[in-house]
Amino acid sequence: MQTRKHKVFLYIxxxxxxxxxxxxxxxxxxxxxIPEFFRLTIDTDKEKxxxxxxxxxxxxxxxxxxxxxxxxxxxxxxxxxxxxxYPIMVAKHLNGITIEDYGVWVYYPWSKRMVHILDEExxxxxxxxxxxxxxxxDEQEILLKKRVGVxxxxxxxxxxxxxxxxxxxxELRIADFDELEITNLNSLxxxxxxxxxxxxxxxxxxDPYLKVTCFHEGITDDNMEQFLLDGGKLDLLIDECDGVxxxxxxxxxxxxxxxxxxxxxxDRGTIDIERFDLEPTRPILHGYVEHLDxxxxxxxxxxxxxLPYILPIVGIDTMSVRMKASAVEVGQTITTWPQLASAVxxxxxxxxxxxxxxxxxxxxxxxxxxxxxxELISDPPQKEKEFVLPEIQPLxxxxxxxxxxxxxxxxxxxxxxxxxxxxxxxxxxxxVAPSAGNMQPWKLYFDGRGLFxxxxxxxxxxxxxxxxxxxxxxxxxxIEHLNLKASQMSLAVEATLFPMGEENKNNLVAAFRxxxxxxxxxxxxxxxxxxxxxxxxxxxxxKIKQEIFDELMTSVSSVKGAxxxxxxxxxxxKKIANIAGKADKLRMFIEEGHFDLFHKELRFSSESPDTIxxxxxxxxxxLSAKDEVGFRVIKDQKAIRLVNEWNGGGALEATSRNLVAxxxxxxxxxxxxxxxxxxxxxGRAIERxxxxxxxxxxxxxxxxxxxxHFS
Numbered sequence: 001m002q003t004r005k006h007k008v009f010l011y012i013x014x015x016x017x018x019x020x021x022x023x024x025x026x027x028x029x030x031x032x033x034i035p036e037f038f039r040l041t042i043d044t045d046k047e048k049x050x051x052x053x054x055x056x057x058x059x060x061x062x063x064x065x066x067x068x069x070x071x072x073x074x075x076x077x078x079x080x081x082x083x084x085x086y087p088i089m090v091a092k093h094l095n096g097i098t099i100e101d102y103g104v105w106v107y108y109p110w111s112k113r114m115v116h117i118l119d120e121e122x123x124x125x126x127x128x129x130x131x132x133x134x135x136x137x138d139e140q141e142i143l144l145k146k147r148v149g150v151x152x153x154x155x156x157x158x159x160x161x162x163x164x165x166x167x168x169x170x171e172l173r174i175a176d177f178d179e180l181e182i183t184n185l186n187s188l189x190x191x192x193x194x195x196x197x198x199x200x201x202x203x204x205x206x207d208p209y210l211k212v213t214c215f216h217e218g219i220t221d222d223n224m225e226q227f228l229l230d231g232g233k234l235d236l237l238i239d240e241c242d243g244v245x246x247x248x249x250x251x252x253x254x255x256x257x258x259x260x261x262x263x264x265x266x267d268r269g270t271i272d273i274e275r276f277d278l279e280p281t282r283p284i285l286h287g288y289v290e291h292l293d294x295x296x297x298x299x300x301x302x303x304x305x306x307l308p309y310i311l312p313i314v315g316i317d318t319m320s321v322r323m324k325a326s327a328v329e330v331g332q333t334i335t336t337w338p339q340l341a342s343a344v345x346x347x348x349x350x351x352x353x354x355x356x357x358x359x360x361x362x363x364x365x366x367x368x369x370x371x372x373x374x375e376l377i378s379d380p381p382q383k384e385k386e387f388v389l390p391e392i393q394p395l396x397x398x399x400x401x402x403x404x405x406x407x408x409x410x411x412x413x414x415x416x417x418x419x420x421x422x423x424x425x426x427x428x429x430x431x432v433a434p435s436a437g438n439m440q441p442w443k444l445y446f447d448g449r450g451l452f453x454x455x456x457x458x459x460x461x462x463x464x465x466x467x468x469x470x471x472x473x474x475x476x477x478x479i480e481h482l483n484l485k486a487s488q489m490s491l492a493v494e495a496t497l498f499p500m501g502e503e504n505k506n507n508l509v510a511a512f513r514x515x516x517x518x519x520x521x522x523x524x525x526x527x528x529x530x531x532x533x534x535x536x537x538x539x540x541x542x543k544i545k546q547e548i549f550d551e552l553m554t555s556v557s558s559v560k561g562a563x564x565x566x567x568x569x570x571x572x573x574k575k576i577a578n579i580a581g582k583a584d585k586l587r588m589f590i591e592e593g594h595f596d597l598f599h600k601e602l603r604f605s606s607e608s609p610d611t612i613x614x615x616x617x618x619x620x621x622x623l624s625a626k627d628e629v630g631f632r633v634i635k636d637q638k639a640i641r642l643v644n645e646w647n648g649g650g651a652l653e654a655t656s657r658n659l660v661a662x663x664x665x666x667x668x669x670x671x672x673x674x675x676x677x678x679x680x681x682x683g684r685a686i687e688r689x690x691x692x693x694x695x696x697x698x699x700x701x702x703x704x705x706x707x708x709h710f711s
Contacts, residue, residue, distance in 0.1 A: 030193065031216075033200035035208050038105040039119075041097065049105060053114075062116040064103055068093060071122055074129045106208045110201060120209045127207060128167050139360050140167065146359045149173040149227055149234045151219050151250060152241030153195035154339070155266060157202075158348030159238055164203040164210055168356045171211040173227060173234065174199055176241075177218030219246050224253050236355055239263045244309045245297040251276075251284040252294075260358055264351045266343035267323045269371030270315070271354060278364060286368060288312035307629050316632045320374065324639035325646070328630060332650040346373070389595070395456040395507065400445040403508045404452045407499045417491055417514035418448055426451065426514070429485035432529050433687065435474035436464070436704060437601030438616050442478050442509075453478065453510040459614075462600060463592030464708045469679055473704075475509050476683015482512065483684075484526035484691075492517040497677055509680070525555070525691040532691055535699035536622040536655075539662035543568070548696055552667070555692040561672045562685035568665040577660035581653030583706035588634060588652050589644045598635045627655055656703060664698075674711075 038049040052058065068090045073081065081089065094102055103118045117123055128140050135143070148169040150156045153176040160174055176195040196214040203212050215227055219241070228234050237254050239261055241247055254261050255276040263272040276282060283290055289312050300306045319327070326338050350371055357363035409416075417423070427444050430453075435441060441460040445452045453475065460471040479495070486493045491514040499511045549566055556562040567573060587593035603615040618631060630651060634640050643649045660666060669685050671678035686702065693700045 031197055032109050033197045033204065033212075033214065035204050036107040036109065037208070038107065040101040040105065046101075052107065056112065058107070058112050058114045060114045060116075062100075064099060064116045064118070065090065067103075067118050067126065068099075071118065071126055074126065108201075108205060117208075123207075123209060124167065131166065135166075135356070143168055143356065143359060144170040146235045147171045147173065147232055148236050148238065148355065148359075149175070150238045150240065151175045151227075151246065152239065153178075153199050154240065154242075155264060155344050155347055156238065156240035157195065157199050158344045159240065159264065159351045160199050161202050161206070162348035162352040163355065164206050166352055166356070167207070167210070168352055168359065169235075171213065171231070172203065173213045173215065175215035175219045175227060177216065219250060221249065224250065228253055228257055228259060233257060234259050235359055237261045238351060238355065244300065244306050244313070247313060248284065248289060248294060248297060248309070255280065255282065255284060262351060262355055262358070264347040265314070266339050266347050268318070268320045268375075269343070269346065269350060269373065270318070271350060271369045271371065273354065273358075273363075273366050273369070275358075275364060275366045279366060282366060285313060286366070288315075311629055311632075315368070316629060318368075318370070319633075320372070321636060321638045322642060324633045324636050325642035325648075327633045328639070328643050328651055329646070329648045333646075333648055389461050392458040392461050394458045395443050395454055397445070399507075400443065400452065400454055401447065403454075403500060404445050404447045404450075404511075407450070407452070407496075407508075407511050409449055409511075409513060416450060416494075417516060422489060422491070422514070423451060425489065426482055426485050429481045429526070429529065430478045433474070433477040433481040434532070434534075434690070434702075435477065436470045437596070438614055439474070439601065440614050441471045441474050449513070451482075451512045451514070452508060453482075453512070454507055455509050457507075462596040463590065464587070464596055464704070466708065466711045467674075468676065469674075469711055470704065470708070472509075472676055472679035473683040473686065476680040476685075477687040478683075479510060479680060480684040480687040481526075481529065484523050484529075486514060487520055487523040488526045490516060490518050490520050490522075492520055497680065525688060525695070528691045528694040531694045532700075533694075534620075534701050536659065536701055537699065538658055539664055539699070541662070542664060544664045544698065548698070549665070551696075552689050552692050555688040556669065556685040559681045559685040559688065561678060562681055563670050564685070564689060565668045565670060566665050567668075573663065573666060574661055576666050577657045578653075579706050580660045580703050581655075581657030583703075583709050584656040585649050585652040586709060587705050588640055588649070591637065594634075594637055594640060598637075602631075604632075604635075623655075656705070659701060660703070 038045045040046045040049060053060075069086050072086070072089045072093060073079075090099070103116060103122075104120075105114055105116050107114045118126060124144070128135070131140065144167070146169045148163065148171070150160050150172065153160065153174060156174070156176070160172055163169055163172065174196050178195050179192055194216055196216050200212045200214055203210055213231065215223060217223070219227055228237070237250065237259050239247060239250055240263065241250075251261055251274065254274075258277045258280050260277045261272075261274040264270065265272075272285075274282060274284070274286070289309065292309055292312075297309070300309070316324070316327075323338070326334065330337060354363065423446050427446075430442060430444060431440070439459050441456055443454040443456045445454065455468070455471055455475060457471075460468075460474075462470070465471050483493055483495075494513040494515065496511045498509065500508050552566070553564045556564050567576065587597065601616050603617050618628065621627075621631075623631060634643075634652065640649075643652075667689060669682050669689070671682050690700050690702075
């Protein structure tokens with residue numbers, strides 16, 4: 001005797017078996033997308049039709065009478081028929097054929113629906129009747145002969161279905177290798193279907209007579225020409241694919257065969273038109289990718305490798321603010337670029353409209369266009385509070401001369417060095433000293449008595465320069481360069497810091513006199529001026545020997561109060577790495593910090609740093625392709641504001657965190673107290689450490705963001 005528990009088990013087992021059986025049965029029709037046609041005036045069709053109804057559970061939809069009524073009414077727009085007139089008019093139109101046998105019965109095996117519709121000619125007449133006179137009869141005849149190809153069926157699905165609804169072409173060739181997922185924003189029961197199958201089914205359910213040719217494997221180098229040419233050359237190609245190689249190669253092929261290309265990007269309603277039919281020598285993608293090596297396309301595997309190719313196609317600078325902000329979160333809090341159903345649907349309509357006009361020879365332009373709904377229809381813009389730096393006038397020669405003249409030098413038996421060539425050599429040594437953001441906050445003035453180092457506030461006014469901390473660090477490196485160069489030239493240095501007193505610290509920083517002294521021991525660190533540079537590449541896991549650490553610590557001993565503390569424990573490095581990463585992100589989120597970085601320090605033009613000799617060329621940051629894109633995205637203050645609102649921005653921590661986490665060691669220079677003289681000393685100490693590291697070919701990068709925030 002079976003127990004209740006055993007019966008329940010058997011029931012569940014049977015239920016699971018039933019689910020599997022039904023799922024397997026459903027899978028048998030997974031790739032079917034061509035409906036069956038039955039014309040009951042043909043005996044064989046009638047026999048198959050009857051067999052199908054007897055052997056299969058079919059949902060039957062017979063609205064042929066209403067279609068005939070609509071057909072009669074559309075052909076006689078002036079007539080005013082009453083309800084009782086239609087049976088007579090329909091019978092006359094049927095001309096002896098029974099209403100059940102008239103037209104075509106269309107069976108959709110994937111949904112088991114049988115639908116009774118008008119035959120092809122009358123069906124097309126009715127499907128396009130409401131287009132008149134937006135599309136004339138002659139224009140419709142032209143469109144019925146056109147062939148359009150669509151590559152990529154995410155956005156391409158909306159385009160294809162809209163074109164089918166409008167009957168913009170007589171044949172659609174659709175290509176995609178992918179299956180539908182839940183994120184593709186479509187009917188749930190379609191998940192797992194090939195996108196080509198889904199789109200072909202949708203079109204068949206709208207217009208079963210429209211010719212649809214599917215390329216289920218997507219577009220490859222092997223079938224590209226088949227897609228463009230077999231069955232007649234395409235009249236127009238629509239590119240909505242994700243693959244960078246196909247996106248570029250399909251244009252190369254389209255240009256070869258003089259086929260126009262249209263691309264729609266959901267963001268900001270971006271439309272790209274390339275009239276290769278009218279401009280057969282036109283550069284692909286408007287010339288945006290001409291600087292790239294197309295031969296490398298096949299070898300691109302990672303997103304990192306593809307980014308330099310994606311960037312000019314997407315148009316980072318023209319993306320919407322939300323898309324820029326979203327780009328920062330890809331791979332962090334989202335897995336891919338966001339896409340809205342409303343934008344996709346609108347894109348289908350816009351693309352269909354543009355393609356129709358191209359096919360009818362009513363539009364001849366190439367170019368990139370934006371139909372940005374947010375800009376076209378919006379509330380009046382809110383006046384935002386803009387961050388503006390206080391205006392500071394550059395330090396003039398006259399002002400420097402006046403301050404220098406007020407400095408009193410004690411008389412000395414040995415006169416100060418005044419040889420112009422030597423003074424210029426010392427000035428050049430200062431010029432190559434490092435400074436935060438390469439802003440070079442110094443100006444030098446020589447009056448025949450001494451050399452004066454000034455702080456030019458106009459160059460350093462910034463959020464990060466708390467109590468001139470960053471300026472004085474930079475001026476400290478300049479002082480150290482001057483001392484080192486002087487030792488090379490056998491010159492003793494007499495330095496007076498802030499000779500005009502406490503209240504003038506912002507301008508005259510130091511006064512120097514130089515005296516010949518052959519007993520001066522040359523400091524060999526000056527030999528490494530040209531070797532010293534910022535290395536922003538990740539570490540390679542190589543440990544630094546203790547004797548080198550000892551030498552680094554000794555190198556700062558000549559600076560009063562300076563102490564170098566070194567951390568090389570891996571766990572501690574990871575903790576410091578997190579602090580460094582979060583500090584860099586915080587700088588981006590603070591409006592003034594963002595302004596400093598992107599509007600004062602970084603140079604996005606390759607000519608600017610070479611021309612005006614300050615700032616940081618983005619190319620010198622050793623950024624990966626991914627990080628370079630990130631920098632260009634977060635340059636937009638509005639985008640970074642959104643990332644902050646979303647509590648995102650994890651990617652903004654990655655670069656500094658990775659640098660510290662992979663470093664052999666982190667050093668921290670400490671001084672006895674926070675005052676101007678000590679910060680100048682810290683700058684001197686940092687430069688001595690940096691040059692010593694360079695002498696041992698040890699990579700070095702200063703990280704100041706966290707120190708700025710702590711201050």
